Amino acid sequence: MKGFPAAAHETLQDAQLRRNIGKATSTIRAKREHAVAEVPDWEALRDAGAAIKARAMATLPEQLERLEASVTRAGGVVHWARDAAEANAIVAGIAHGHGARQLIKVKSLATDEIGMNDALAEEGIEAIETDLAELIIQLAHEHSSHILVPAIHKNRAEIRTLFERTIATGEHLGWEAKDIAEAARRHLREKFLTVPMATSGANFGIAETGTICVVESEGNGRMCTTLPEVLVTVMGIEKVLPEWRDLEVFLQLLPRSSTAERMNPYTSLWTGVRDGDGPREFHLILLDNGRTDVLADEVGRQALHCIRCSACLNECPVYTRVGGQAYESVYPGPIGAILTPQLRGLGEAPTLPWASSLCGACYEVCPVKIDIPSVLIHLRARVVKEEKSHASPEHLAMAAIGKMFASPKRYERAQRLAKLGRGPLAHLGGSVPILSGWTAMRDLPDIPDQTFRDWWRAR
Amino acid sequence: MRVALFVTCFNDTLFPGTGRAVVELLERLGVEVEFPEAQTCCGQLHTNSGYADDGDALVERFERVFADYEAVVSPSASCVAHLRGHGVERVFELTEFLVDVLGVEDVGATYPHRVAYHSTCHSLRLLKIGDRPLRLLRAVQGIELVELEGARECCGFGGVFAVKNADTSMAMLSDKLRHVLDTGAEVCTSADNSCLMSIGGALRRQRAGVRTVHIAEILAARE
Numbered sequence: 117m118k119g120f121p122a123a124a125h126e127t128l129q130d131a132q133l134r135r136n137i138g139k140a141t142s143t144i145r146a147k148r149e150h151a152v153a154e155v156p157d158w159e160a161l162r163d164a165g166a167a168i169k170a171r172a173m174a175t176l177p178e179q180l181e182r183l184e185a186s187v188t189r190a191g192g193v194v195h196w197a198r199d200a201a202e203a204n205a206i207v208a209g210i211a212h213g214h215g216a217r218q219l220i221k222v223k224s225l226a227t228d229e230i231g232m233n234d235a236l237a238e239e240g241i242e243a244i245e246t247d248l249a250e251l252i253i254q255l256a257h258e259h260s261s262h263i264l265v266p267a268i269h270k271n272r273a274e275i276r277t278l279f280e281r282t283i284a285t286g287e288h289l290g291w292e293a294k295d296i297a298e299a300a301r302r303h304l305r306e307k308f309l310t311v312p313m314a315t316s317g318a319n320f321g322i323a324e325t326g327t328i329c330v331v332e333s334e335g336n337g338r339m340c341t342t343l344p345e346v347l348v349t350v351m352g353i354e355k356v357l358p359e360w361r362d363l364e365v366f367l368q369l370l371p372r373s374s375t376a377e378r379m380n381p382y383t384s385l386w387t388g389v390r391d392g393d394g395p396r397e398f399h400l401i402l403l404d405n406g407r408t409d410v411l412a413d414e415v416g417r418q419a420l421h422c423i424r425c426s427a428c429l430n431e432c433p434v435y436t437r438v439g440g441q442a443y444e445s446v447y448p449g450p451i452g453a454i455l456t457p458q459l460r461g462l463g464e465a466p467t468l469p470w471a472s473s474l475c476g477a478c479y480e481v482c483p484v485k486i487d488i489p490s491v492l493i494h495l496r497a498r499v500v501k502e503e504k505s506h507a508s509p510e511h512l513a514m515a516a517i518g519k520m521f522a523s524p525k526r527y528e529r530a531q532r533l534a535k536l537g538r539g540p541l542a543h544l545g546g547s548v549p550i551l552s553g554w555t556a557m558r559d560l561p562d563i564p565d566q567t568f569r570d571w572w573r574a575r
Numbered sequence: 576m577r578v579a580l581f582v583t584c585f586n587d588t589l590f591p592g593t594g595r596a597v598v599e600l601l602e603r604l605g606v607e608v609e610f611p612e613a614q615t616c617c618g619q620l621h622t623n624s625g626y627a628d629d630g631d632a633l634v635e636r637f638e639r640v641f642a643d644y645e646a647v648v649s650p651s652a653s654c655v656a657h658l659r660g661h662g663v664e665r666v667f668e669l670t671e672f673l674v675d676v677l678g679v680e681d682v683g684a685t686y687p688h689r690v691a692y693h694s695t696c697h698s699l700r701l702l703k704i705g706d707r708p709l710r711l712l713r714a715v716q717g718i719e720l721v722e723l724e725g726a727r728e729c730c731g732f733g734g735v736f737a738v739k740n741a742d743t744s745m746a747m748l749s750d751k752l753r754h755v756l757d758t759g760a761e762v763c764t765s766a767d768n769s770c771l772m773s774i775g776g777a778l779r780r781q782r783a784g785v786r787t788v789h790i791a792e793i794l795a796a797r798e
Contacts, residue, residue, distance in 0.1 A: 433747050437743055438743055473734075473736040474734075477729070480700055493623060500626060514624060518632070518633070527615045553741020561590075563588070568594035
């Protein structure tokens with residue numbers, strides 16, 4: 117990990133990336149605003165979403181056991197995975213058991229989080245992405261830069277060139293989106309019809325019924341969940357919903373917030389296995405991978421309410437400048453800034469809680485009302501307490517400033533020093549070396565001869 | 576009516592003109608202004624930097640210093656939002672106080688300039704002061720208000736953010752500057768000098784011929 121400032125320093129130099137992301141996110145922002153405005157009870161829906169998630173998290177052990185029982189009753193097999201290695205080993209074991217050398221994938225963040233494709237490759241199993249954008253990323257050997265639109269940093273011309281180099285070698289694809297997409301369709305169709313095993317993530321898992329739900333736009337997910345003999349779903353444990361009726365709320369919140377659609381084109385729901393219809397074998401892997409640690413943090417746990425809509429990314433003035441790569445995680449943007457450090461441990465991503473100007477745009481659009489700015493501030497405090505040396509220059513400076521503000525006398529002395537460009541208050545005006553980033557683009561204000569309080573006393 | 580002015584450490588030290596404008600304006604509107612000299616900082620700097628205990632101590636200190644006042648007025652949306660977020664009541668951002676408490680929109684100001692209003696994130700999303708500043712500005716004699724594109728988007732200041740993530744902050748500020756310059760305004764105003772220090776510092780660096788002025792100074796201006 118480079119850390120956010122260094123990673124952002126790099127991505128900000130890429131003018132093409134800035135243009136691609138800026139254009140795509142401003143389009144989706146406008147559409148989302150429109151889609152949300154159509155719903156008269158949107159705020160009530162947000163409250164309901166937040167309440168259902170809070171309930172699910174408060175009763176998580178019970179809900180997961182209910183889910184396990186329901187799935188088992190419906191003929192599925194439930195596995196529990198503490199971490200990425202355990203989850204990957206379970207998937208590989210199932211593949212080996214069926215002699216599968218290839219599997220097709222529904223777009224899934226959970227499988228990206230655990231690095232499933234690489235882990236399976238080491239076992240001689242090829243995982244093939246079938247979501248168009250995930251396929252683009254896989255062919256380009258890159259990392260996703262957006263939760264919903266992984267190839268958002270690439271434009272049409274770049275994708276055309278990539279396809280001509282990989283899945284459509286020797287061809288000249290047209291310039292229209294449909295011509296370029298056609299190359300992917302031909303490539304994927306053959307995989308859908310021949311590969312015997314598939315993996316998916318889960319948008320929701322219903323404890324009451326044992327039903328797994330995946331929403332998508334392209335229909336590739338429907339292919340993967342119906343055509344192969346064996347289906348394996350890797351689901352983060354926080355994706356459980358207590359009751360079937362809870363879906364009503366989320367199937368309204370999610371599409372409008374993510375793709376700005378009233379309804380997503382494909383909503384796949386399956387419950388165990390069924391004779392003569394769909395996969396013969398269904399496995400559900402319940403993945404922890406740090407989630408119970410997140411649950412233990414009273415403030416931070418609301419990050420687990422996330423339904424991966426990506427509205428916060430599209431709205432974020434930071435994300436829309438730096439792109440997803442700067443967050444060095446499967447989860448970029450504001451939600452990533454609170455999720456990644458909690459899932460991996462604060463020491464693994466200590467700069468991410470500062471990757472925000474605390475403008476609050478993310479909180480405003482979050483369909484389940486995750487108060488991201490408050491969690492960021494909370495995590496900053498945890499990083500300072502748990503990860504940083506108490507003898508660091510920053511600690512000492514903040515302690516000195518705190519002491520100065522505790523006493524009007526010391527504060528006024530600092531004001532007098534500031535006029536000479538010295539002392540802790542001069543820092544506010546920026547005349548210290550750590551502020552070189554400030555002065556790279558901005559002049560500093562002149563420190564006035566007379567403070568306000570001097571004027572007040574003299575009037 | 577008697578109020579206490581919380582000028583903020585930032586304005587006290589760096590932008591005393593804003594504090595003077597608040598006093599002039601409120602007194603002109605018949606408000607008796609007091610300035611408790613024991614005041615220092617609201618604690619936001621510490622809290623947002625990860626020093627929550629120090630931040631909390633400063634909020635408590637604030638409550639002690641202002642305990643005797645029924646209303647506290649401050650020309651910083653950001654500091655007021657921080658205090659309110661920590662349970663402090665009776666603290667009003669200047670434009671809130673004018674519109675909601677005094678019930679005035681025309682404060683009798685004259686300001687014959689072309690002005691763009693930047694709605695700062697904390698005034699917009701934490702305090703939700705909405706169009707109060709614009710209603711006050713529209714009533715100013717001679718002013719020519721122009722609309723800023725991307726008005727709801729952060730200018731890139733974000734306190735400690737501008738220092739810790741200077742590159743990203745600059746990228747955000749570049750876009751904000753472009754929008755300000757596109758309006759052809761002579762003056763960019765807002766309810767927070769912190770954001771204006773960032774925008775204004777960059778305008779000065781570019782010798783852009785556009786200046787930043789706190790809304791209190793516009794509302795206090797007379798012929």
